Amino acid sequence: MKIAIYPGTFDPITNGHLDILDRAVKLFDKVIITIARNPSKDPLFSEEERLDMIREAVKHYSNVEVDSFEGLLVEYARSKKASAIVRGLRAISDFEYELQMALMNRKLDGTVETVFLMPNEKYTYLNSSIVREISRYGGDVSEFVPPMVRVSLDREKRMKKST
Amino acid sequence: MKIAIYPGTFDPITNGHLDILDRAVKLFDKVIITIARNPSKDPLFSEEERLDMIREAVKHYSNVEVDSFEGLLVEYARSKKASAIVRGLRAISDFEYELQMALMNRKLDGTVETVFLMPNEKYTYLNSSIVREISRYGGDVSEFVPPMVRVSLDREKRMKKST
Amino acid sequence: MKIAIYPGTFDPITNGHLDILDRAVKLFDKVIITIARNPSKDPLFSEEERLDMIREAVKHYSNVEVDSFEGLLVEYARSKKASAIVRGLRAISDFEYELQMALMNRKLDGTVETVFLMPNEKYTYLNSSIVREISRYGGDVSEFVPPMVRVSLDREKRMKKST
Amino acid sequence: MKIAIYPGTFDPITNGHLDILDRAVKLFDKVIITIARNPSKDPLFSEEERLDMIREAVKHYSNVEVDSFEGLLVEYARSKKASAIVRGLRAISDFEYELQMALMNRKLDGTVETVFLMPNEKYTYLNSSIVREISRYGGDVSEFVPPMVRVSLDREKRMKKST
Amino acid sequence: MKIAIYPGTFDPITNGHLDILDRAVKLFDKVIITIARNPSKDPLFSEEERLDMIREAVKHYSNVEVDSFEGLLVEYARSKKASAIVRGLRAISDFEYELQMALMNRKLDGTVETVFLMPNEKYTYLNSSIVREISRYGGDVSEFVPPMVRVSLDREKRMKKST
Amino acid sequence: MKIAIYPGTFDPITNGHLDILDRAVKLFDKVIITIARNPSKDPLFSEEERLDMIREAVKHYSNVEVDSFEGLLVEYARSKKASAIVRGLRAISDFEYELQMALMNRKLDGTVETVFLMPNEKYTYLNSSIVREISRYGGDVSEFVPPMVRVSLDREKRMKKST
Numbered sequence: 001m002k003i004a005i006y007p008g009t010f011d012p013i014t015n016g017h018l019d020i021l022d023r024a025v026k027l028f029d030k031v032i033i034t035i036a037r038n039p040s041k042d043p044l045f046s047e048e049e050r051l052d053m054i055r056e057a058v059k060h061y062s063n064v065e066v067d068s069f070e071g072l073l074v075e076y077a078r079s080k081k082a083s084a085i086v087r088g089l090r091a092i093s094d095f096e097y098e099l100q101m102a103l104m105n106r107k108l109d110g111t112v113e114t115v116f117l118m119p120n121e122k123y124t125y126l127n128s129s130i131v132r133e134i135s136r137y138g139g140d141v142s143e144f145v146p147p148m149v150r151v152s153l154d155r156e157k158r159m160k161k162s163t
Numbered sequence: 164m165k166i167a168i169y170p171g172t173f174d175p176i177t178n179g180h181l182d183i184l185d186r187a188v189k190l191f192d193k194v195i196i197t198i199a200r201n202p203s204k205d206p207l208f209s210e211e212e213r214l215d216m217i218r219e220a221v222k223h224y225s226n227v228e229v230d231s232f233e234g235l236l237v238e239y240a241r242s243k244k245a246s247a248i249v250r251g252l253r254a255i256s257d258f259e260y261e262l263q264m265a266l267m268n269r270k271l272d273g274t275v276e277t278v279f280l281m282p283n284e285k286y287t288y289l290n291s292s293i294v295r296e297i298s299r300y301g302g303d304v305s306e307f308v309p310p311m312v313r314v315s316l317d318r319e320k321r322m323k324k325s326t
Numbered sequence: 327m328k329i330a331i332y333p334g335t336f337d338p339i340t341n342g343h344l345d346i347l348d349r350a351v352k353l354f355d356k357v358i359i360t361i362a363r364n365p366s367k368d369p370l371f372s373e374e375e376r377l378d379m380i381r382e383a384v385k386h387y388s389n390v391e392v393d394s395f396e397g398l399l400v401e402y403a404r405s406k407k408a409s410a411i412v413r414g415l416r417a418i419s420d421f422e423y424e425l426q427m428a429l430m431n432r433k434l435d436g437t438v439e440t441v442f443l444m445p446n447e448k449y450t451y452l453n454s455s456i457v458r459e460i461s462r463y464g465g466d467v468s469e470f471v472p473p474m475v476r477v478s479l480d481r482e483k484r485m486k487k488s489t
Numbered sequence: 490m491k492i493a494i495y496p497g498t499f500d501p502i503t504n505g506h507l508d509i510l511d512r513a514v515k516l517f518d519k520v521i522i523t524i525a526r527n528p529s530k531d532p533l534f535s536e537e538e539r540l541d542m543i544r545e546a547v548k549h550y551s552n553v554e555v556d557s558f559e560g561l562l563v564e565y566a567r568s569k570k571a572s573a574i575v576r577g578l579r580a581i582s583d584f585e586y587e588l589q590m591a592l593m594n595r596k597l598d599g600t601v602e603t604v605f606l607m608p609n610e611k612y613t614y615l616n617s618s619i620v621r622e623i624s625r626y627g628g629d630v631s632e633f634v635p636p637m638v639r640v641s642l643d644r645e646k647r648m649k650k651s652t
Numbered sequence: 653m654k655i656a657i658y659p660g661t662f663d664p665i666t667n668g669h670l671d672i673l674d675r676a677v678k679l680f681d682k683v684i685i686t687i688a689r690n691p692s693k694d695p696l697f698s699e700e701e702r703l704d705m706i707r708e709a710v711k712h713y714s715n716v717e718v719d720s721f722e723g724l725l726v727e728y729a730r731s732k733k734a735s736a737i738v739r740g741l742r743a744i745s746d747f748e749y750e751l752q753m754a755l756m757n758r759k760l761d762g763t764v765e766t767v768f769l770m771p772n773e774k775y776t777y778l779n780s781s782i783v784r785e786i787s788r789y790g791g792d793v794s795e796f797v798p799p800m801v802r803v804s805l806d807r808e809k810r811m812k813k814s815t
Numbered sequence: 816m817k818i819a820i821y822p823g824t825f826d827p828i829t830n831g832h833l834d835i836l837d838r839a840v841k842l843f844d845k846v847i848i849t850i851a852r853n854p855s856k857d858p859l860f861s862e863e864e865r866l867d868m869i870r871e872a873v874k875h876y877s878n879v880e881v882d883s884f885e886g887l888l889v890e891y892a893r894s895k896k897a898s899a900i901v902r903g904l905r906a907i908s909d910f911e912y913e914l915q916m917a918l919m920n921r922k923l924d925g926t927v928e929t930v931f932l933m934p935n936e937k938y939t940y941l942n943s944s945i946v947r948e949i950s951r952y953g954g955d956v957s958e959f960v961p962p963m964v965r966v967s968l969d970r971e972k973r974m975k976k977s978t
């Protein structure tokens with residue numbers, strides 16, 4: 001059985017992430033979408049909130065597992081018996097950072113391969129940070145994120161205002 | 164069974180191509196490495212010579228098939244029941260052309276996914292055209308191509324000289 | 327009255343070109359879409375065929391003129407009293423070439439400004455050469471070009487076969 | 490009347506910004522240069538100081554308005570009846586970020602078009618942050634900014650020292 | 653005598669930096685590797701620790717000097733009578749930033765030339781920040797840094813844990 | 816004595832090439848500017864014409880030698896006892912090709928180092944092919960090339976017309 005890991009911060013998960021996940025699901029027997037915990041980052045949503053949003057968005061897949069981890073990605077992949085790490089490629093700036101990470105991961109563990117997939121071109125320039133920014137200024141993000149994420153962004157905004 | 168296509172001109176096949184093939188072989192149940200015939204190109208080696216060099220270089224794999232085709236890649240992939248097209252990503256210039264082709268292929272047939280793999284960094288800047296150029300000027304290409312290709316390049320050079 | 331020039335080879339015109347033209351039409355009082363004749367290129371369609379296809383595709387605009395020219399773009403722009411040259415920006419490789427041409431044109435005539443517009447993201451990776459290639463191999467190009475261009479590409483293909 | 494918005498942080502305004510503004514002024518009937526307030530950024534100059542520096546630098550134009558705003562750029566543009574957003578394109582890193590913002594703005598409001606202009610090549614690698622850094626270390630910035638900005642940077646430096 | 657400056661943050665020095673230094677040493681009569689003090693950055697290692705690690709790593713060169721400075725690089729270079737600044741070029745993102753800095757330095761002092769060298773391709777994607785990250789998560793960095801740096805990173809990690 | 820090679824096609828030599836040469840001259844004791852003969856290219860100017868134009872343009876340097884060669888650059892460099900190959904870096908597209916060539920040359924001979932220099936930003940987008948194109952269409956190239964090259968381009972143009 002070929003297992004793939006799809007790691008990210010997912011703060012929050014977007015339709016672009018889900019597009020990549022959907023492609024990975026067709027190529028591998030099982031895909032583990034997993035939040036990389038990073039103590040030095042200060043996310044908008046807590047780990048638990050992010051996990052909930054992902055679980056809701058992927059519940060129609062039978063071969064997708066939702067998880068989180070801390071530490072080296074390759075060690076996590078090994079513990080999950082994964083043969084591949086899935087990453088989306090959208091723009092040049094992605095490209096260089098992703099290749100750097102992939103090469104480093106390969107040096108740390110040569111048995112897990114990084115596989116790059118391309119999202120639908122309508123998600124080419126979509127990322128979590130621009131979604132957070134549009135939402136903060138009251139823009140409509142329903143084209144960019146699954147429904148539950150839109151609801152969570154709206155709630156977050158109201159809480160900010162009331163404080 | 165997950166089948167992948169690895170298409171190219173392979174004029175000639177290099178160690179960079181073989182590095183990508185080796186990674187694909189671990190991810191898929193079967194990989195078909197296939198020469199895309201292009202009537203408007205004038206290759207150094209004939210299709211038959213290129214097929215022979217590939218066959219020699221991949222003979223130790225049990226799940227690799229060697230083939231050639233003309234026409235639309237996605238139609239070829241469909242006829243082979245492939246779920247993926249494998250491409251190597253080395254440099255920015257690759258990146259843009261490869262994404263363009265992948266998007267076009269996806270538009271023409273949404274069921275076959277393009278999967279990008281990254282070669283070992285020692286092949287980052289290697290391609291068939293630079294191998295042909297080094298060989299033409301008498302440089303040593305044994306680090307860049309499998310043995311049979313080196314022999315063929317040497318023979319080619321001697322034939323050029325004698326005419 | 328602000329006049330803009332939209333120059334290109336248009337061999338053939340694609341929906342990506344028409345998307346850029348449509349944006350330019352809203353920004354300028356008049357747009358001249360013009361074929362740059364290049365004696366050293368060997369186009370698939372004759373200049374007259376390309377002009378016909380453009381005229382058909384833009385006939386619903388009242389402020390678009392169709393033309394062709396040979397020589398320096400800036401001299402042509404001056405003769406048309408244009409204040410801007412319109413160019414589409416899709417990818418990095420475009421970007422550098424376009425900036426080079428824009429800088430050179432500015433050095434040759436500082437009074438005409440190059441204005442870059444971005445096509446709809448669904449045309450990000452579309453260009454005339456890939457359309458010709460898909461058509462040659464029998465692929466369906468109706469998503470990429472206006473109807474008359476599709477008809478012309480089909481006719482071209484039948485003529486190739488019958489010879 | 491065609492109105493364009495030229496938004497930015499302008500912390501401080503540089504000769505590169507003024508070069509782009511000068512090109513926009515020739516293409517549009519009116520240009521509104523506007524500071525995008527960003528609560529999460531900590532600028533060197535206050536909004537009022539930045540507005541003063543811009544006002545001084547653009548006072549010789551009759552069709553330039555100076556303003557500031559908070560919130561979504563497209564909503565601001567709509568409130569100003571602008572048909573275009575003007576952005577300068579200098580380098581590859583600009584290019585990707587600018588295209589991302591332009592695409593997002595287009596999704597949020599399809600009626601306002603982002604127009605990219607290219608500064609004089611002598612400003613290719615100039616930006617506000619490098620100007621602040623050179624000034625902090627006592628370098629001469631008079632080639633990069635208008636006179637009043639140079640004076641303000643010097644004053645800022647003396648204040649830092651005296652504290 | 654041709655003197656070159658090799659400036660950086662070196663937090664910590666990596667085998668990639670040492671590869672560039674080794675190339676510079678062969679081209680110039682003397683190379684000064686120098687830490688650029690930046691009050692607004694918060695490095696992992698103190699200046700003194702970084703200087704110690706560099707001194708240990710370069711002690712086998714007779715024509716390398718180790719130093720640190722604050723302020724404008726070109727003024728430092730002038731005070732050292734250097735005719736060149738050495739920089740390594742690995743990736744596109746480097747490329748743009750490095751050209752920007754080189755152009756600015758040239759404007760500030762036209763007598764010192766920036767010289768770009770390319771590291772061995774095995775260091776293409778190596779930088780100090782990725783080394784710090786791998787070390788923090790317990791990964792093995794011995795392939796990426798000289799021995800003393802590995803020891804210092806391990807000590808740093810133990811101190812973090814014990815607090 | 817440090818010797819550098821500055822290789823190119825120089826069809827024709829431009830002010831951008833001369834800008835790079837001038838920087839190299841200050842860094843090395845001797846610079847050999849040399850035409851790489853390429854039998855598969857069809858240059859506008861003959862090798863002898865190109866050598867004449869270069870000789871005229873560099874005659875005021877005492878430490879510049881003008882030459883031409885065929886074959887592998889690294890073998891030529893070795894025969895000239897050069898320790899460096901000088902290349903100009905202007906744009907991203909240069910960057911990738913230049914790094915590829917530099918890496919290949921290093922693999923073929925590790926003793927000669929490729930050194931990248933950056934031209935004045937006013938030559939960022941200048942190259943020989945654009946100069947030939949502007950001249951062919953009657954544009955003024957006197958800002959881009961030395962006087963003798965302008966004269967040669969004019970003569971070439973008159974000859975084309977009279978045939």
